[in-house]
Amino acid sequence: MYRTKLSYVEHIESIVNKQRAFFKTHQTKSVTARITYLKALKSKIKDSEVLIFNALNKDFKKHKFETYLSEVGLVLSQLDLVIKKLKYWTKNQYVWPSLLSFPSKDYMYKEPYGSILVIAPWNYPFLLAFEPLIMAIAAGNTVVLKPSELTKNTSKLISQIIQKVFPEDWVIAVEGDAEVASQLLAQKWDFIFFTGSTKVGKIVAKAAAKYLTPVVLELGGKSPCIIDDTIDLKLVARRLVWGKLLNGGQTCIAPDYVIVKAEIKEALVTNLIQEITKRYGTDAKLSEDFPRIINDVHTKRLANLMQNQHIVFGGAIHLNSCFVAPTLIDNPKLDSPIMKEEIFGPILPILSFQTEKDIEHILWNLDKPLACYIFSKNKTFIKSILKTFSFGGGVINDTLIHFGNPKLPFGGVGASGLGHYHGKYGFDTFTHHKSIVKRGTWADPSFRYAPYNGKLKVLKKLFRWLG
Template sequence: MATTILEILSAQRKFFKSQKTKDVNYRLQFLKALKTEILSKEQDIYFALKKDFNKSEFEAFISEFGLVISELNLAIKNLKKWAKPQSVKSSLLTFPSKDFIYKEPYGNVLIIAPWNYPFLLAIEPLIMAIAAGNTVVLKPSELTTNTSKILSKIITKVFPIEMAASIEGGIDIATELLAQKWDYIFFTGSVPVGKIVAKAAAKYLTPVTLELGGKSPCIIDDTVNTKLTAKRLVWGKFLNGGQTCITADYLIVHRNIKDALIKNIKNEIIAFYGENPINSSDFPRIINYKHTKRLAKTLEGVKVIFGGQIDVDNCYISPTLVDEPNLNSALMSNEIFGPILPILSYDSEKDIEKIIWNYEKPLALYIFSNNKAFIKENITKYEFGGGVVNDLLIHFSNNRLPFGGVGTSGMGAYHGKHGFNTFTHNKPIIKRGNWIDPNIRYAPYSYKNLNIIKKMFKWFG
């Protein structure tokens, strides 16, 4: 049995060339087996997420497990249709012909998963890579050891190693994996590591999908219901302890309703997690000691108006509100990735521009408003991966929508059929007829034929 990275990759290359994964029924067999195994391990997955994050079963289901099952159901139901060669209208210039797009797997795929949603963001791209007919090596996060072990058990149980394998380890393993030649790389994680992945892929001109992050803004005007807005903000911001790449990194609130909104946010935090959230079974922990210390440091020198309790030993930071931090402060310099919510105010749309354009293109942008003109203006003015009007996060849950970033927040997209397309090469094929063969394109060339061709390009090209 293959044991080293080179042996596993060699076995997968050989297996891919056997053409077995190009059989759609063969892929479906494994997707169905994967679903069965995941369902049988449901409580084990919840337990692992609880140990890694103190994540409740409810939150684990709505933010990870349920989305995975939904993605599997979608792939199993639609794979034969997705994988079927697509007939396209032929061109008069290629007459007579029948033209097609064949759906071809790339080959050997590397997936590097993050720690913040360690089950969802490992399994979801794996599902679509397998559905598209690729072999897969998955590198789960070393920071979520319990979830990574469950992932490895599931993959080992379902797949032969030459089709899919999970390789656990830290930076040294990731470095060794990235040193190999792959046919496709899918990475979810931070912008700095994304640049390392892109550089490694460039050596072999390997195509990549990079799901990164950034400082995602949330704009709130003075037409909103502040109580409802606060409830949705608290849910979306503090889900997973704020460790969500598409959560609102900071608020930009109209000055007229800022005080009322803050009051309601405070009330909703208490309603969600109690007066002392460290005792709440519904409030997750920071992933580790290092990240807790990092977050604690960002609170130095800023005005905390709610929360701010820190217990480094228990990887706990309470839901925290910060008022009007300086844009150059440590808190506002990088993506926060924790339960800290900066609140900035604005009077005019120029104020909003000054704040948002101070940063790179974000992965998400949110707008809370009942003003259609204001909503349209801000959706079209700013470049971002995806967004929601009057809520947070929920665009991720619709697998009919592509999910991905733009600029430094990422490249490429996935989810549902978009995920299948990500791991699929669209191979154009023309099947030329033989029953007629006009001489117009053949030498010796003539001006008469050239004029005819020019007209054809003008009319039909």
Template sequence: MIPELLNDQKSYFKTGQTLSITHRKTLLKALLNQLVAREQDITDALYNDFKKPEFESVLTETAIVIQDLKHTIKKLNKWAKPKRVCPALLNFPSSDYLYAEPYGSVLVIAPWNYPYQLAIAPLVGAIAAGNTVVLKPSELTPHTSALISDIIKTVFKPEHVTVVEGGVDTSTKLLEQHWDYIFFTGSVNVGKIVAKAAAVNLTPTTLELGGKNPCIIDDTANIKLAAKRIIWGKFVNAGQTCIAPDYILIHHSKKDAFYKAMKHEVELAYSTTPQQSKDFARIINLKNFERLSKMLTNQNCIIGGQTDADTLYIAPTVIDNPTLDSEVMKDEIFGPILPVISYQNDSKLETIILSYNKPLSLYVFGSNSAKAKQLIQKFSFGGGCINDTIVHFANHRLPFGGVGNSGLGAYHGHYTFDTFSHKKGVVKKANWLDIPVRYAPYNGKLDLVRKVLNWL
């Protein structure tokens, strides 16, 4: 089935029907209408999959996609128009252009943690760029995946966009095919598998992965405000967010005040009984629940620590000074557990942060702007914030993506269109003048050419 589907899409692409800007915008508008009309269905599906609060579903999933679609429709003509660039003097007289052309058949593999937004957002960019798409949503969120499939069927021909549902076997079969581009969002380990499969056919890829994201709180930070913003950024979606703060590095003089502020903010957000709160999501499945529960073993939980396997609940948890070789500090946590490590000098910051691969995000809290900028410039990471967490994701003018182990490539807004477009450079030479110096015979011309090159 999958090879036949890919052949159908390649044949459809060759007809040129995906290339019309007007047709692309018509389909994107139809998709927008469907997504707006079915927003309640989408938030219901997300709740059924892992008890995601409706507010979080709108804020972090449906609203982002709707804004992205509207922005793409508005800007598509400008993005797709050939861009004139300054020509090289050596090519005088000429006009030079950049043409954006679609790659062709694109595979998008979406994750489970934001199963709607991280499926539809890259799809929008791929369609806007003129590609055909096979979208593989996560099997761990069956309600959301089925709804996405139903919506796509109402808007697109299957030879243009198709949703393929299934588990690991399905993903494996998809990766065995020869795609023109692959866009993957997920774990580092699976990202390496995707990269290896893509390398067989030299297929270009975007890999949106993760990492152990540090959050630095220095001795000048506004602790109350930092606690509030960190609580939200860490525990939204029950901590199952690739750009969530993974661990805190706090100046030793601020730790006690921070713990007090954190306890207050957790109770404000989720009450003294977070398990009863309607504003706190659940862990996606038992496998991840058990993985996270092991991280709590023999730890000093200043806040939380309670678990319930029957409902896949893990309380918003703050751990005091875990050792670097403990389970909670080995890899990305991806859950509602926040380790806090105190430091006395900046050398410890550098030692800890550099002991991990380059993270997807980094956060700094402090009133000393020069110090914050120094830290931002000192470490390599995908993107981040000063005095806040995760909000850099919301700006479509900023590219979103990792570096090194945390990812390859970036998207959002115009960057998504660029991701799914090959930039084709074209030189248009004029005929009214033809400078003969470049033509053979070359005798006596080298000195002149060297003088010209040195002058340029």
């Protein structure tokens, strides 16, 4: 692409400088222009549906139904929402004025941050590139998108779509490897949005700290699935297998491991095996519905995680085709690698509990996860789990579906992330809410002015009244 490292660095600097200059023209602040370009993006995505299906199939061997469900459909629904609501979202938000500023009108003026860097991951390369990009544009920013180099076909298509819809000074995709990402992070941005691993998230946060750049970090972690003995295990198995094996288990909010009531553990395993076989056949390698692991490096990583484990179902690996079979692992040790790192594959460790103290012993030895799933009809048990443990978000009696509601904020806590987005929460993330007080001139009470003698008691009463 560029023959020398220096020329490529200069190219990135040129992109950033051009976008900064373009932002200063105020063209991105036109709500009409934003909506026009977002409508054009929607039209281009719809026209490119077959190309998107093909790209995701080449990268993951992903079925078009799953591609539409977890990528295209969600992007189009976000575009529909933004196009419909943007004029309302961008209006000044008036708030009740304080007596201390009487007479006044108080409101929040909504303005874009400026130059935005979005670094997208490989696991849902289309969705997790376009959703933050859409919201950043909706808020009136310029955007540089770095799609993942691991999904070459999808990343190339994303770049082509963006190039055909937006002027480069407003939105551009920059393809490349980790070195390119490092060069992008070395620039001064007004906001950075990153989706990926906790390890790389720390690198992004460190780079942003140099310029005190605000960030959103959408990370991951080991999301537990807690199952008690009050729930129908056939229903549990159906919903758990779907959530775990969607995208071949390469989902940041996939159930990472199960903690099940000891008395029903064997029955759960039986139901899980039946459900996996029902959905993907006796050999998932032959199923058109079961995706592949992204590359051989991650396939080898998953193979290493399964070493020295008690595999009760599955375990087959074909490195050349990046296939890892749906696998159930019984009672791994808490200090084993498979319980120390996020699995990000179709492998499900199954642990058991007798009391809630057993659950605490497991969860409190791990970082705060991005998600938590509870299968139970016991309201007291559910309430206890929700109150006791911290996690980004979750679902009771299902998996993953909280991601699909744009009225809910999505994000992590602690090691699983910083900040949130989705729907209007995404628009607000990329928007600076500037607090404005418009003071009236028709009255000017003298109470705040010197001399202060004799006013302190009245001031204290005033603050108590305001509280």
